[in-house]
Amino acid sequence: MSETLVPGATSLRTLSKIYWSGGGATLDAGADAGIRRAAARIAEVAAGTAPVYGVNTGFGKLASIRIAAADVTRLQRNLILSHCCGVGEPLAPEIVRLIMVLKLMSLGRGASGVRPELVTLMQRMLAAGVLPVIPEKGSVGASGDLAPLAHMAAAMIGEGEALFQGTRLPAAKAMARAGLTPMELSAKEGLALINGTQVSTALALAGLFRAERALQAALVTGALSTDAAMGSTAPFAAEIHDLRGHRGQIEVAASLRALLDGSEIRASHLDNDERVQDPYCLRCYPQVAGACLDLLRQVARTLGIEANAATDNPLVLSNGDVVSGGNFHAEPVAFAADQIALALAEIGAISQRRIALLVDPALSHGLPAFLSPRPGLNSGLMIAEVTSAALMSENKQMAHPASIDSTPTSANQEDHVSMACHGARRLLPMTGNLFHIIGIEAMAGAQGMALRGGLRTSPALERVVARLREDVAELGDDRYLAPDLAMAAGLVEAGALAAPARDALPEVF
Structure with a gap:
């Protein structure tokens, strides 16, 4: 059974059903226009020369370092791999499913700048029972649940591990068995995936x-x-x-x-x-x-x-501005x-x-x-x-x-x-x-x-x-x-x- 998620208006009772009963979830069709509009704006920014945090700059304390346009895709991949620093036991599958559902709801607000293809992949992973293996420890609950969400994102690019119908496998193999293809992240998409409170909120x-x-x-x-x-x-x-x-x-x-x-x-x-x-x-x-x-x-x-x-951060506002916040x-x-x-x-x-x-x-x-x-x-x-x-x-x-x-982290940037x-x-x-x-x-x-x-x-x-x-x-x-x-x-x-x-x-x- 798949639940329909209305970004900004999904009830706790719907999320409770997903937690207790499992199953997939899909965004309401009305979210598509906003997702596409924000993705187009991020593409414009990535092609321009003005510095925008996380699109063509480094992250955290490295935000002042400019990234060449040719390296924007590599920047997102490096972000995910470097942030996969979780430790401890894996979170339970019902928690991971809820994390992915919450991330879908956040992306569906049309302020994150990800492409529709990324949203589609997350929905297909949920439907097929491909759940990333996410270690339970590593987040301090600010700048997003960075480490655990990076493990979620890693599975989407074919790295790390995932459960497929209950069996723990290398993520690339789990995706292949489900008939899914890992994706290459575009500008800001890695940051959109790992910024956010979805792990804390799911727990x-x-x-x-x-x-x-x-x-x-x-x-x-x-x-x-x-x-x-x-x-x-x-x-x-x-x-x-x-x-x-x-x-x-x-x-x-x-x-x-x-x-x-x-x-x-x-x-x-x-x-x-x-x-x-x-x-x-x-x-x-x-x-x-x-x-x-x-x-x-x-x-x-x-x-x-x-x-x-x-x-997540930065957010694409309704007037087209891409603004960093908290x-x-x-x-x-x-x-x-x-x-x-x-x-x-x-x-x-x-x-x-x-x-x-x-x-x-x-x-x-x-x-x-x-x-x-x-x-x-x-x-x-x-x-x-x-x-x-x-x-x-x-x-x-x-x-x-x-x-x-x-406790201060990231060289006191996240103090x-x-x-x-x-x-x-x-x-x-x-x-x-x-x-x-x-x-x-x-x-x-x-x-x-x-x-x-x-x-x-x-x-x-x-x-x-x-x-x-x-x-x-x-x-x-x-x-x-x-x-x-x-x-x-x-x-x-x-x-x-x-x-x-x-x-x-x-x-x-």
């Missing part, structure tokens, strides 16, 4: 898309835990949250009310419960998760703009990545506290120690809770802001950088940790309900537990638990745990 978007699934699943598991702990739903009353006024908090409270509606467990202790207040991890969940929801929505607005932006500086993406990291850490922190509550007989209102039907001989979910604590702590450590760091790329890349392991924390909470919540003497939870949560039980059995005597933790985390990542209660859950974007 941040992946973090956002994964965070949405985590938050939705965590609302479900939060409701599971509330019912398993015989918690009160009174703190979720609509007027409480209306009186404060935060949209996310109001929506989370409404979601929890809907998820818990009709619970026999809740009804069983309405009139005979000596407790006055629940711990904060239950009572204040709308306030915490709602703030995370609001934060992620703010991030979504930023990344939606950035995904549709022209971020749209490649990824500060907005760096801030967005840091905000996602904060939300991920908090979603995991409060989820972990609910797990800890459920396994502690002093707090769980009548549940056996560590949720084992026969504690003592069996340890139940004792160490699953410890694992959730370890993952929570790791996420808190990784949540330290990356955007406050900077302030955003650090957006690794700030966004750390969201992938953070969301992986969070999926496991939420999966463990799902196991604990479902186990707690099973130990409530046959009382049923709400219809919505019954469906959730039934889905979990398709892959993770109720815990009796101790068993080898690692596969169950992995399976539960996988259900969170796939959106399958939240799916039975989808109608009760808010969306981030």
